[in-house]
Amino acid sequence: MPQLTSSLSALTDGLLEAGCIKFGSFTLKSGLISPIYLDLRRIITFPKLLELVASAYLPVLRSLKFDRIAGLPYAAIPIATAIALQGNYAMIYPRKEAKTYGTRAEIEGEFNAGETVVVIDDLATTGGSKFEAIKKLTSAGLRVKDVVVLIDRQSGAKESLEQAGYSMHAVLTMTQMLDHWESHRRVEKEKIEETRVFLQASKYEGTR
16 A cells, blocks of 8 residues: 655644544434544644644645635634645635625635635535535635545545536545554554445445
């Protein structure tokens, strides 16, 4: 299996050490019981880890053409902010709910219709939340071609987005992370295998 770069290895281990990746028994939003749980909202508590996360997006972003990045609420907003600071990118974000006062904005930040934005999110499972955000952005006259996430759970999001004409790019896949932890004996082999079986089964069901 191909080895991760030293920076991605450090990031993968850092996420595990910070408790952003947990192994056990967890009830997902869908009601399914999962042997793994990803809580990337914890990243904000660890400044050095957040810095590692943001820098890991940069090589992907440098290969794309766009005017602004759009962080998705809520987990990806601090990540997108860190990316904006490191890469000197202009940032906006679509609100979960439109403001009922003042400007009644659905998108925060300055932008011009016709500009291209890259959607930034933390995690991809089925792609549902990405489509909701893309609809808000395109309704405001923005163009979306690419979505970049930190982790692809490999549960159908990439395929769903591609069918709709969008390209999804992931810094890491769950397969890469599991392979890394197994080869470096960071996680018990039984937990790794149980997670692989679950992810293979959930690929066709959608778990988020």
